[in-house]
Amino acid sequence: MIIMLKDRNIYKPVKAKLTDVIDESSLIKTFVLIPEEEFSFKTGQFIELSVDGIGEAPFTPSSSPLITEKLEVTVMKTGYVTEFMHNLKPGGYMGIRGPYGRGYPVEKFFGKEVLILGGGCGLAPIRSLLYALENVKDKLVKVILCYGSKTPADCIYKPLFDRLNSTDKFEAYRTVDRADDDWTGSVGVATTLLNKIKINIENSVAVVCGPPIMMKFGTIRLLEMGFKDEQIYLSMEKNMSCGLGKCGHCMMGEFFVCKDGPVFTYAEIKHNPEIWK
Amino acid sequence: MQYYSIKKEEWDKTLEHLLLSYTIFATVSNEFGQDYELIKPADIGGITYNIPKPATSLKSFFLPVKENVTSARAPQKPRIILGIPNCDIEGLSLLDSIYLDEDYNDIFYRDRRENTILISSDCFGKQEHCHCTTYDIKPFAVRISDLAIVLIDGIIVFRIMTEKGNEFIRTISLAQPLTDKNTLESIEKKHNAVEESLRESQKMLPDYKKTGSLVSEANMKIFSDHSLHCVSCGACTTVCPTCTCFLLIDKPGFEKVKQMDACQYPGFERVAGGEDALFEIKDRFRNRYLCKYVWKPEKFESRACTGCGRCIEACIGKINKNEIFLELSR
Numbered sequence: 180m181i182i183m184l185k186d187r188n189i190y191k192p193v194k195a196k197l198t199d200v201i202d203e204s205s206l207i208k209t210f211v212l213i214p215e216e217e218f219s220f221k222t223g224q225f226i227e228l229s230v231d232g233i234g235e236a237p238f239t240p241s242s243s244p245l246i247t248e249k250l251e252v253t254v255m256k257t258g259y260v261t262e263f264m265h266n267l268k269p270g271g272y273m274g275i276r277g278p279y280g281r282g283y284p285v286e287k288f289f290g291k292e293v294l295i296l297g298g299g300c301g302l303a304p305i306r307s308l309l310y311a312l313e314n315v316k317d318k319l320v321k322v323i324l325c326y327g328s329k330t331p332a333d334c335i336y337k338p339l340f341d342r343l344n345s346t347d348k349f350e351a352y353r354t355v356d357r358a359d360d361d362w363t364g365s366v367g368v369a370t371t372l373l374n375k376i377k378i379n380i381e382n383s384v385a386v387v388c389g390p391p392i393m394m395k396f397g398t399i400r401l402l403e404m405g406f407k408d409e410q411i412y413l414s415m416e417k418n419m420s421c422g423l424g425k426c427g428h429c430m431m432g433e434f435f436v437c438k439d440g441p442v443f444t445y446a447e448i449k450h451n452p453e454i455w456k
Numbered sequence: 457m458q459y460y461s462i463k464k465e466e467w468d469k470t471l472e473h474l475l476l477s478y479t480i481f482a483t484v485s486n487e488f489g490q491d492y493e494l495i496k497p498a499d500i501g502g503i504t505y506n507i508p509k510p511a512t513s514l515k516s517f518f519l520p521v522k523e524n525v526t527s528a529r530a531p532q533k534p535r536i537i538l539g540i541p542n543c544d545i546e547g548l549s550l551l552d553s554i555y556l557d558e559d560y561n562d563i564f565y566r567d568r569r570e571n572t573i574l575i576s577s578d579c580f581g582k583q584e585h586c587h588c589t590t591y592d593i594k595p596f597a598v599r600i601s602d603l604a605i606v607l608i609d610g611i612i613v614f615r616i617m618t619e620k621g622n623e624f625i626r627t628i629s630l631a632q633p634l635t636d637k638n639t640l641e642s643i644e645k646k647h648n649a650v651e652e653s654l655r656e657s658q659k660m661l662p663d664y665k666k667t668g669s670l671v672s673e674a675n676m677k678i679f680s681d682h683s684l685h686c687v688s689c690g691a692c693t694t695v696c697p698t699c700t701c702f703l704l705i706d707k708p709g710f711e712k713v714k715q716m717d718a719c720q721y722p723g724f725e726r727v728a729g730g731e732d733a734l735f736e737i738k739d740r741f742r743n744r745y746l747c748k749y750v751w752k753p754e755k756f757e758s759r760a761c762t763g764c765g766r767c768i769e770a771c772i773g774k775i776n777k778n779e780i781f782l783e784l785s786r
Contacts, residue, residue: 188563190526194710234705257728438560
């Protein structure tokens with residue numbers, strides 16, 4: 180039976196089989212899911228992922244948007260629902276609603292240098308973006324990833340960095356807030372990596388995704404470097420509860436972050452003095 | 457505009473007949489004031505006409521406080537809601553924009569809207585805090601409602617505003633097209649008198665063209681000061697015809713229960729990491745003003761305050777938003 184779009188129940192999740200759970204760090208796991216219905220997303224869009232009878236929360240998939248038969252979602256254990264998620268074992272089911280919102284406008288990056296500034300679990304959506312950018316690298320000048328984590332142990336997707344550094348047109352840099360004895364790389368917050376890179380700012384875009392404090396100071400640093408407001412893409416984090424532009428929990432000024440975002444240019448939202456709250 | 461009329465006693469008999477095929481809610485008065493009641497044949501004589509707003513706003517008929525939104529609803533008997541004031545009719549404009557949005561159409565809301573005949577009642581009086589005209593809303597319906605009703609000199613007069621209203625009136629065999637100019641002039645006089653009285657009593661209030669900038673440019677102190685009287689009970693949002701924020705609660709079997717929520721409650725914007733933009737009561741208090749007078753009008757081009765005044769009546773802290781606006785415009 181074909182269900183007309185207007186008759187679709189927007190609140191009903193699609194069941195997805197949990198086929199694998201990958202430990203990324205002590206607090207972060209990646210869930211590999213096969214949805215029971217056709218499912219695809221654009222990089223930067225998010226889904227509402229639910230644990231049966233417990234609750235749901237918004238996540239941006241960390242897998243490639245080009246792969247539609249399965250989906251990977253990277254989740255940090257940080258609250259009530261995510262704690263239940265971390266206890267799930269392969270073989271069970273989770274619920275998915277979405278995809279929702281406006282993702283990264285990859286076509287607008289064509290012919291440009293793309294600087295990606297990420298922190299902590301923000302690398303999850305960034306990984307999906309990197310997959311999408313790798314797919315169109317012929318149309319890009321170059322892609323630079325600057326990523327910071329609290330400690331070396333908190334850094335997720337470690338093989339990703341070596342792979343990117345051996346990929347034509349891609350450069351990846353890592354830093355940690357606090358080093359351990361084995362760490363030989365940079366120490367400092369993610370924005371300190373911006374001092375190391377060579378970039379033609381006039382012909383660039385910057386993507387920022389990470390915890391709110393990093394988003395704020397990352398944006399300030401990028402503006403100091405000479406990036407214009409409309410060259411900076413921010414993936415905003417709010418309490419996106421329904422994902423449908425209705426429930427009101429994620430209002431940020433006149434925007435529903437879930438429907439009008441979550442990706443905004445700084446130019447679009449800078450008039451709201453509370454964006455960093 | 458088309459008008460029909462029917463004698464009051466014939467209308468009462470018609471309502472009794474309509475009860476066979478419709479569920480009817482209508483405004484009745486009791487010792488607590490005026491509110492909607494589910495009408496049985498014995499209640500028909502007690503239906504009130506042309507009295508200002510009932511205690512409950514219209515939204516409750518379309519957005520229940522709590523409902524399962526994943527299980528299918530059984531087909532419902534068609535419904536008539538009779539006696540709706542225009543402040544609530546105009547509130548539906550914003551609700552329609554949100555819930556009948558082309559991208560994400562809420563089938564529960566839509567089914568209830570399609571299944572309901574809206575019969576509004578022109579207000580021939582005003583209550584203490586009524587101030588619809590401040591927001592350029594008339595005390596009688598001019599759109600959205602299917603029909604509007606007036607009881608005048610023992611005659612019920614219908615104003616037809618939608619095709620659905622037109623179809624409905626054609627099923628009422630005793631209702632006849634009204635062409636009597638005297639009756640229509642009498643109604644118009646009553647309209648003008650109420651409108652004039654509302655404008656006169658609220659003439660100091662800033663109108664809807666100014667409220668947005670007054671709120672967005674206001675010093676935080678005014679909100680901090682008034683929020684000292686707020687206890688975050690959410691009464692203002694509960695009675696408001698346009699506040700419709702909700703929560704989705706998960707139940708076993710991937711079912712979801714949608715429950716009305718309010719930005720006035722602590723934790724409304726809290727995220728898992730602990731950040732909460734509305735942690736402090738003054739920020740939650742201000743949020744409601746920003747949402748109603750700045751953000752929603754910008755986004756939807758609909759009024760998010762229709763001047764019904766219920767929030768003023770409901771507040772146990774005696775916070776009067778009209779007094780805040782007077783303070784803001786000084």
